[in-house]
Amino acid sequence: MNLKKHENNRVLSLTILVIGIFVLFLSVVISIRFGAANLTYHDVIKAIFEYDQENSAHVIVRELRLPRAIAAICVGAALAISGAIMQGMTRNPLASPSIMGVTSGASFTIAIALALVPGISYLGMMTFSFIGAGFGAILVFGISSFSKGGITPVKLALAGSAITSLLSSLSTAIGLKFDIAKDISFWFSGGVSSVQPQHVYFALPFILIGLILAILLSRSISILSLGEDVAKGLGQNIGLVKFMGTIVVLLLTGAAVSIAGMIGFVGLVIPHITRFLVGTDYRWIIPYSAVLGGILLIVADIIGRMVNAPFETPVGAITAIIGVPFFLYLARKEGRGL
Amino acid sequence: MKKDKRFKPLLITIIILTLLMIVVSINAGQIKIPFSTVFETLIGNGTPQNELTIFQFRLPRILLAILVGIGISISGAILQGLSQNPLADPGILGINSGAGFTVVLYMFFFQGTTFFTGWLATFIMPLTALLGAFLAAFLIYSLSWKKGQVTPVRLLLVGIGINAAFGAGLIIFQMKMEPIDFTKAIIWLSGTIWGTNWTFVWALLPWLLILLPIALYKSKELDVLSLSAPIAIGVGVPIEKERRWLLVLSVALAGACVSVGGGITFLGLIAPHIARRLVGARHARLLPLTAALGGLLLLSADTLGRVIMAPMELPVGIVVSILGAPYFIYLLMRNV
Numbered sequence: 001m002n003l004k005k006h007e008n009n010r011v012l013s014l015t016i017l018v019i020g021i022f023v024l025f026l027s028v029v030i031s032i033r034f035g036a037a038n039l040t041y042h043d044v045i046k047a048i049f050e051y052d053q054e055n056s057a058h059v060i061v062r063e064l065r066l067p068r069a070i071a072a073i074c075v076g077a078a079l080a081i082s083g084a085i086m087q088g089m090t091r092n093p094l095a096s097p098s099i100m101g102v103t104s105g106a107s108f109t110i111a112i113a114l115a116l117v118p119g120i121s122y123l124g125m126m127t128f129s130f131i132g133a134g135f136g137a138i139l140v141f142g143i144s145s146f147s148k149g150g151i152t153p154v155k156l157a158l159a160g161s162a163i164t165s166l167l168s169s170l171s172t173a174i175g176l177k178f179d180i181a182k183d184i185s186f187w188f189s190g191g192v193s194s195v196q197p198q199h200v201y202f203a204l205p206f207i208l209i210g211l212i213l214a215i216l217l218s219r220s221i222s223i224l225s226l227g228e229d230v231a232k233g234l235g236q237n238i239g240l241v242k243f244m245g246t247i248v249v250l251l252l253t254g255a256a257v258s259i260a261g262m263i264g265f266v267g268l269v270i271p272h273i274t275r276f277l278v279g280t281d282y283r284w285i286i287p288y289s290a291v292l293g294g295i296l297l298i299v300a301d302i303i304g305r306m307v308n309a310p311f312e313t314p315v316g317a318i319t320a321i322i323g324v325p326f327f328l329y330l331a332r333k334e335g336r337g338l
Numbered sequence: 339m340k341k342d343k344r345f346k347p348l349l350i351t352i353i354i355l356t357l358l359m360i361v362v363s364i365n366a367g368q369i370k371i372p373f374s375t376v377f378e379t380l381i382g383n384g385t386p387q388n389e390l391t392i393f394q395f396r397l398p399r400i401l402l403a404i405l406v407g408i409g410i411s412i413s414g415a416i417l418q419g420l421s422q423n424p425l426a427d428p429g430i431l432g433i434n435s436g437a438g439f440t441v442v443l444y445m446f447f448f449q450g451t452t453f454f455t456g457w458l459a460t461f462i463m464p465l466t467a468l469l470g471a472f473l474a475a476f477l478i479y480s481l482s483w484k485k486g487q488v489t490p491v492r493l494l495l496v497g498i499g500i501n502a503a504f505g506a507g508l509i510i511f512q513m514k515m516e517p518i519d520f521t522k523a524i525i526w527l528s529g530t531i532w533g534t535n536w537t538f539v540w541a542l543l544p545w546l547l548i549l550l551p552i553a554l555y556k557s558k559e560l561d562v563l564s565l566s567a568p569i570a571i572g573v574g575v576p577i578e579k580e581r582r583w584l585l586v587l588s589v590a591l592a593g594a595c596v597s598v599g600g601g602i603t604f605l606g607l608i609a610p611h612i613a614r615r616l617v618g619a620r621h622a623r624l625l626p627l628t629a630a631l632g633g634l635l636l637l638s639a640d641t642l643g644r645v646i647m648a649p650m651e652l653p654v655g656i657v658v659s660i661l662g663a664p665y666f667i668y669l670l671m672r673n674v
Contacts, residue, residue: 147671154491158425158670159497165603166663169656176650189509264502313510320506324499329482331495 013278013288020291024073027298031072032065035305039065067197072301072315073199073294074207075192075260076270078252080293081214083267084274084285088225089245095329096267097133097253100156101163103264105136107187111171115178122199122258123212126206130254137250139163187261188317192301195259203255210252211290217244218282225280242309263316265323266293272326296322346624348482348616355541356404359634363403363641364396364601378633403640404633406599408610409591411632412553414606414662415613415625416588419560420581423490424673425666428471428592429603431497435504436474437467437614461541464597471593474500475585529648530600530653539599545594551630557621560584564619602636602655605631605664609635611669 029068032044039057046052047061079097086095097103109132113120118127143159144151168188175181224231231238256263270293271285278284300318307313364376371379371388379388383673410428417426444466478500478616562575563584571577592606609632610624617623637653639661643652 112579143671145666148673155670157495157498159667161430162663162666162670165659166667169659169663172656173647173652173660176652177647197582308510317506317509320502325504327499327502328496331499332481332484333494 008238009279013284016277017284017288017291020288020295024291024292027070028073028293031069031298031302032061035060035065048219051287056077061196063197064277065294067191067200068195069298070204071192071200072260072298074204075256075263076266076297077290078207078210078293079263079266080270080274080289080296081211081286082249082252082256084271084289085149085214085217085221085245085249086267088221088270088282088285089242090151091155091225091227092151092156093272093333094153094157094268094327096159096265097249097256097263098164098264098266100160101136101167102133102138102249102253103136103257103262104167104174105134105139106132107184107253107262108132108167108171109135110187110258111180111184114180114183115174124200124202125257126255129258130250133250133257136157136163136167137246147302148172165265173247184279188258189314190261190263191312191314192297192303192307193262193304193312199259203259206251206255210255210273214252214286215283217241217248218286219285221245222280222282225282255264261316263297263319265319265327266296268330269323269326270296272330292335345617349627349630352627352634356630356634356637359641360400360636361398363637363644364632366641366645371484381504393641394535398539399640400600400637401539402542403637405539405546406595407551407632407634407636408629409542409546409595409632410599410602410606410636411609411628412550412625413588413591413595415610415621415628416553416556416560416584416591418610419564419621420486420549420584420588421490421493422564423493424669425489425494427604428588428664429474429601430494430501430666431478431604432499432501432504432590433471433474433478433589434596434601434603435501435508436477437471437593438601439504439631440466440470440473440509441597442508442511454659464541464545464594468590468593471589471596472586475589478653479585483667493622530651530655540597542594545590549587549591549594553591554622554625556584556587557625560621561619564621564635569610599636600653600655604666605632605636605639606652607669608662611665 008074029041029044033041034038037057037060039061043055043057044061047055047058048066050319051062082102083096086097087093089095098127099286106129109128110125113125113128139329140160140163141151143163144155147155147159171184171188172181175184189237220236223234223236224238224241224245228238231241253267270289274285274288274292296319297315300322301315304313304315307318356372361373361376363613365371365373371391375384375388376392378384384392396474396640406516415425417428418424418429441463444463478493479488480489481500484492484600520548559580562573563577565573596602610628613624613627618625636658639657640654643654643657646652647659
């Protein structure tokens with residue numbers, strides 16, 4: 001009986017996942033079709049399969065809309081998976097790349113890179129972004145673990161918010177000093193509107209590797225999320241799992257920030273919704289987070305284009321508006337309950 | 339007892355330091371004016387050009403920095419006292435961003451009208467900011483309210499959330515603004531003493547003259563509130579009622595200051611902490627020293643921001659954040 005219920009759950013989870021992928025595909029089509037210049041579905045299909053450089057509609061699809069849609073999916077998936085892994089490893093419901101200083105660390109080092117190496121290559125910028133992601137995470141974790149009373153969810157959130165305001169102030173100062181304030185404010189407001197196709201295709205492999213590693217790690221993370229004692233009792237090499245998990249988080253978040261700058265709340269909200277849908281098994285949570293994160297960001301981007309046309313509203317502002325009520329709900333529980 | 343004796347000398351020292359800083363600040367900036375010329379101009383023997391620079395640009399800005407510093411740090415001290423929360427600060431709690439949001443809305447809807455450019459605007463602006471500050475405070479307080487009480491931790495977390503929400507709202511409205519107003523709003527938000535003329539001094543001064551004495555008058559209630567709740571009830575203080583009044587006071591101070599000083603975070607955190615270390619936790623001594631320190635700190639930060647990257651100007655809010663965030667982190671590590 002139990003087994004049958006389990007079997008049913010798996011079928012249900014799989015069905016929802018397939019629906020999710022279908023919705024994602026649909027959003028991509030909508031995202032490509034609508035915008036400042038309205039195209040027809042015919043144009044979209046033609047542009048993808050029979051590309052014609054002379055046709056302006058085709059160029060729009062290939063050079064602007066498609067990279068943008070792919071960027072949104074990649075960034076959303078990467079941030080959501082990072083959040084899921086962080087929450088699973090630390091058993092902290094408030095853990096997420098933006099709250100724990102990872103995204104602001106990456107943006108900060110990008111600011112430094114823009115200031116010190118004008119005209120830096122995209123690979124260089126991504127390297128800086130990876131380093132910065134690690135730097136931010138180390139700062140926040142270091143602060144909260146060396147403080148009296150050890151790491152608590154609340155302390156992590158507070159330390160993260162302090163580090164974020166410190167690093168963004170420093171970046172603003174760098175921006176003013178080197179006269180690159182405008183470039184830097186792009187990274188801090190976060191968005192996929194002016195994304196470069198070659199950047200997306202360059203970052204894509206990193207995100208795919210991160211995704212595969214995350215799926216490989218998912219079983220271990222499920223066990224770790226039961227608590228370190230349990231994981232140890234089951235014979236797990238906790239140090240190795242945590243190390244690998246951290247690497248995956250830095251890889252994914254670093255790549256995401258190098259594409260789209262700081263986008264908050266995706267990594268916080270999505271894993272919670274996923275857990276609500278599929279329970280505590282990270283073998284399900286991680287692919288689900290990827291799909292839902294992609295949907296959230298691409299829909300937020302479509303809303304950002306529509307709500308205030310012809311101006312673009314940064315996608316980070318939209319995700320914040322969706323995410324804040326959620327954060328407040330968690331805050332009222334004072335970070336308990338995962 | 340020892341700390342009692344320290345109070346007066348300390349207060350005098352800080353005031354002297356502030357006076358020194360005023361002299362340094364008059365001297366520093368794009369147009370360097372030698373000390374002797376400053377002195378001559380002050381007693382009325384300067385050239386018209388120096389008079390213009392000193393009386394119309396430098397002095398009002400210096401006074402504003404001091405006033406804003408006083409207001410924000412007192413607001414922080416009251417917040418910390420009433421919430422028994424050493425990490426409270428109007429900026430961290432999101433009160434500043436609430437005020438910032440309504441000010442940007444105001445800039446957006448009234449740009450180009452006489453409402454925006456006339457002298458009346460300088461007086462309406464603080465009111466607008468006040469409205470936003472109260473809106474934010476109300477949201478934070480009511481959302482942290484659970485089962486008849488507000489815990490310090492919940493207050494901070496909810497504050498961070500509210501901060502993010504107003505921040506996102508700001509970005510959305512900024513996008514609709516004219517580029518010039520947009521730049522103005524950005525600079526304003528990162529915290530800067532932008533209204534460098536006497537009108538702004540006159541707009542802010544009455545608020546402080548009314549609110550600061552009330553804060554001092556309430557210092558005994560603040561002392562009692564800093565004790566644990568049962569003791570406060572035992573002494574006969576209606577806790578929640580007092581808390582609410584003090585919150586209104588603190589928010590009013592923060593809102594008025596934000597309208598001229600922009601979003602300055604961490605100052606309301608640092609000044610009361612340093613003061614508490616120097617003279618102890620009794621508010622009758624703590625509040626005056628906090629005020630003096632706040633004025634000195636903000637003036638120093640503003641001067642530093644003007645000098646450090648000259649001819650560029652670093653907004654004072656950025657300077658305060660760079661100095662204040664590490665202090666916040668230090669406090670976070672020390673407190674359980």
